[in-house]
Amino acid sequence: MFYAKLNANGDLERYPYSLVDLRRDNPRTSFGKTIAEDTARSFGCVLVTPTTQPEVSYTKNLERSARNNGGTWEEVWTLVDASSDEIAQRTTSRATEVRYERNEKLAACDWTVLTDSPLTTAKKTAWKTYRQALRDISAAEGFPHTMEWPTEPS
Secondary structure (H helix, E strand, O other): OHHHHHEEOEEEEEEEEHHHHHHHHOOOOOOOOOOOOOHHHHOOEEEEOOOOOOOOOOOOOEEEEEEEEOOOOEEEEEEEEOOOHHHHHHHHHHHHHHHHHHHHHHHHHHHHOOOOOOOOHHHHHHHHHHHHHHHHHHHHOOOOOOOOOOOOOO
16 A cells, blocks of 8 residues: 655655655654554545556656545556667566576476487477577567567477
8 A cells, every 4th residue: 555745735745655654754753553544644645546557568667656636646657768778778688588598498308309318200300499499589580578489399
């Protein structure tokens, strides 16, 4: 549960704002174990109704705020374009994650290409094709954000 901290004019000063923040901002005030909503209100805090966070792509930043909607405060989400540096950092980070996952998938099927593997020649060929597709994932269309993983042989 989050609150919004309002200034003396009733305008938004800070969101999100929690009761922990209220205690921290008022160290000389004894609130007891719990803070009642009317006590929080007397310190300029209003309860904010949460809303569903929208999906975000790596090219956008999500800003969170609150607004007064006819006496009831509600959460507001705004999408803004990410900077080229943010996009590059997210792409690099995602590429590292994908390569790590690829390596785990390769390790999990190493047994399929060993000389003493119980698979038939046709099955070994299918696994080799799959493993090559995993190795080539960084060249796949959409890498690293929207590429599709190859299908593991059955």
